[in-house]
Amino acid sequence: MKVLFLFPPQWMPIAPHFAIATLMGQFENTSYEASMMDLNIDFYNKILTRNYVSNALKRAKTKLEETKAEIKTIYQKGKKFEEYTFEQKNKIAKSSMLLNMFQKYGKQLDKTPILVEQSVEILKSNQHFYLPKLFVNAINTINTALEICSAPYFPTKLGYVSFSNELMKLDYETIKYYVFDKETNIFRDYFETVIGDILKQNADYIGISINSSNQIIAGLTLANMLKKRTKAHVNIGGNHFGRVADALEKYPEFFELFCDSLSLEEGEIPVYKLAQHINGEINVEEVPNLMYVKDGKVCKNPIIEPLKLNDMKMASLKGYDLKAYFTPEIVMPFQTSRGCYWRKCSFCDHDFGMCYNIKNLDKLIEEIKYFKENYGITKFEFIDEAISPAYMETMCKRFIEEKLDIEFFCDARLETGFSKEILELAARAGLKMVLWGYESGSRKIMDLINKGIDVDNRLNILRDSRNAGIFNFAFIFFGFPAETKEDAMMTINEICANTDIINTYGKSMFTMGKHTKLREAPEKYGVVGETYQEAEFSPTYVYEAIGMSKKELNEMMDLCTKRANEAYGNALVFHLLSREIILLYLCKYGVDTLCNYKFEDVK
16 A cells, blocks of 8 residues: 655745645554655756756747737737736736746846756855855746746746736635646646656545645646546545535535545544545545545545644654755744634634644653654754744743753743843744734734733743744734724834834735635624625635725835835845744844844845
């Protein structure tokens, strides 16, 4: 019995994804043979080559001329974009994006294929990665190269940290269109180059992990190709479809085209039970959290409580080529807890499907030591929803006692329990950065989202953290239903007035998640009228509220960027793209140096 896990594009190419490594671990020392293929990192390495980018550029030039001719045949003066057919919209968008690309980059496009392989090597080189000017130039070259690679497939557009399509809606027919449309599917040609290697694995059970909307087109393209070419049981797992499972119940065709089954929520128990079923040991009805078609009808088995962290086997990096990733050092994702210990914020559904539980410290330390000794990994990202002050204190005391000598970052709530002493202890134990949920500068909004913290004490905690030598990253968002321009301005003012203790920030626009507490009583938060899903496979809802209009919200988002750019100056940290890369730079240069590093000072 052979099990094969596949991780499709698009994901940031900097480290193994936690989900697949965790699932691999559950099959260690069992009667089943498990292996994996990180197709995401393989994809990036294969397309970011001189030959691929050069050929893509040639195809883009040809496509531009072809689309110009096609547009002449369909263009009608005075006709609005919305009035064209879907296929015509794709052609119009492709033509416009191609023209913009050639106008934007000009002669730089011809230089990019020559520079792209060197740029990839810079990101992988311990010597060059930490030279800021080389790093930023390499990232800029890679993003240009990825735009060139995308050009023949516009309006589909691939980036280093993104995958987008301005016409893409998360409804079944649109998704199906882009999966099967060779003109816009950038992944199909790549999968043709690797499917032979996949089939050579002779797997009985193939699991494909789709964790976000960025992976839908690639993941389903791969799933369809495998359904046609192998007798293996094809299963789709991951975070995304589990959040919209009810929408799948009316589409038996989804299972005919893409998979034999779909796993919901946390997968450690379900994937092993599914392997038992495929091996003929149990009936399909005994596999928890599973969706499948029986007698032409979509069936869904009962959801069970997830496996506790203490009962899980250690994650496995068996089969991973750690040198393939685009950093000189791997920042390993780890969990000390699963779920959220507060779980009362009205705006959040990140812990949907999870039961809060904490990993035993002996087990945590054993695992850290294993990855340090066997893979040389000393940098860690704790991907918990939030680490509590009490756990942080106990954990960091043990890290120091065990002389782990690691460096890490984590998420946390701005709770009064994070005393000066705990933060200083954490810094000594290797904590370099905390991603704090600052959310809003408005007391009204903080009360509505039920954050459950002392708003007046937030800046004191950040100051103690910064004084302890910890880099503070603040998450903020705009557009909560009752938020006014005045409320938004309070957030902007607080971020910009406290750059000495808020070292960088990440802003987002609020979206109403399908499983948020806000949806239980939307009128309480300023939502007027009905809420509805704009697209059936979207995990978010559309609504009208008493707060800002869409125009005002966009204006405040733009104003935040403008004001923050003035307040922070052209800080190097804003060019580092991800929290994992920020951690590596913090470990290299220290908090004080990075906080004061302006890009114009880069040599």
